[in-house]
């Protein structure tokens with residue numbers, strides 16, 4: 001094992017240790033890495049800004065060959081997350097939690113690229129509407145990387161093409177169900193044909209995260225609710241950060 005390494009990455013978790021240091025989790029294209037940033041809580045520390053969730057930097061690391069501990073020995077090219085507002089910060093925190101909860105989903109390089117793309121799109125987003133679009137696109141792409149995004153154009157049970165019809169997305173396990181297979185269910189997890197179209201565009205990468213997609217407010221907010229719910233389902237638990245996102249965006253929890 002090399003004792004010194006240099007890696008470019010983004011901090012996805014950061015917690016204080018004692019009153020001086022921070023334990024961080026860094027996502028790079030090789031995956032997640034835990035390290036200690038000694039002194040990062042001190043106001044004069046060079047590591048302080050880099051050790052915050054959302055910060056992107058080049059990290060110089062020292063791997064203790066005996067204990068296996070990793071220490072952040074220096075940082076360079078630090079860019080803190082400047083997401084413009086509480087909405088953007090909450091959204092990034094949710095993404096970071098999802099990445100940690102899934103250990104990068106076995107697609108570390110892709111997840112890293114997606115996180116950087118989302119981070120840039122959040123920094124450029126002007127206002128809540130755009131933050132919601134970026135959140136939506138990111139979560140749909142992430143579900144795709146996890147392998148739990150449904151096929152958007154056919155019923156998962158009977159295989160029938162959905163055309164312009166609406167469909168039911170009650171769980172990641174069931175996938176999308178046509179009206180017949182959904183047994184007449186309606187409500188929060190019912191996606192209109194227009195909603196499915198938006199989902200497919202994002203999930204297949206035809207729509208970039210920063211792109212201004214024409215979406216009615218009801219469609220956009222309905223999708224945000226559904227996709228937040230499916231994201232939590234994919235990691236198997238409720239996330240405090242998802243609750244915060246719902247709160248700051250003013251979308252209530254799922255239902256069905």
Ligand SMILES: [Zn+2]
Pocket residue numbers: 155156157158159160177178179180181182
């Ligand atoms: Zn069906």
